[in-house]
Amino acid sequence: MAKIPTSRVDKLPSSMGYGSRKEIARMAKRGGITLDAADPLNVSKRIPITPDLPARVEIDGEALDPLAGMVILLNKPLGMSCSHKEDGALVYDVLPERWKRRDPAVSTIGRLDKQTSGLLLLTDDGGLLHRVISPKRHIKKIYRAKLARPLDGTEGGLFASGQLMLEGEDKPLAPAELEVVSETEALLTVTEGRYHQVRRMFAATGNQVEKLHRERVGGLALPDGMVPGQWKLLSEEQIALIFR
Known part of the structure; x- marks a missing residue:
């Protein structure tokens, strides 16, 4: 059986963009981080990184953001750049602000130029990113x-x-x-x-x-009714459609 990875309480939210480890420590000290609605967590405690963790951990009363490995589908509007560095509107601007500070970083899977709209995928999973854009996959x-x-x-x-x-x-x-x-x-x-x-x-x-x-x-289509600028997290089943 594969060993379940663990993380210190202060390191995990920090890697997800919630703040520096010192800021996370202050947040925990005032009772802002809980697991299974129990007593506030100590930042030095190590917790198992299991898929159900976002539903079990709360940060200031809200569910923890998705763990690393998320894939986002965005209906990209016109006029937005897929770059992290260009001036002007960026596709990352429509996502939660703290997601810009996640480590691993969220990046687009390929790019659409500013004057192209439609289905754009973003992820913090580098392996998945390279599988999708690889010419050998013929997606x-x-x-x-x-x-x-x-x-x-x-x-x-x-x-x-x-x-x-x-x-x-x-x-x-x-x-x-x-x-x-x-x-x-x-x-x-x-x-x-x-x-x-x-x-x-x-x-x-x-x-x-x-x-x-x-x-x-691939086999993943832009959902009907998804307006420009709207995004959604994909399930494992939806991610698999990319490769069909």
């Missing part, structure tokens, strides 16, 4: 593109050929699937994540993407 990503000019009918064959070379690159793109929705709208399924890939693919045909929205990653 499909579906984008809805609205175009400046009508499609001419040759795009589907070109994208599916596996021979399209983007400007400035020396390796052709993997085959991609095009589904025509209207003369100026299409769904494009890709398995890579090159820089501005969808926009550059249509640019290679002489067209321009005016609006771009990601609808699906």
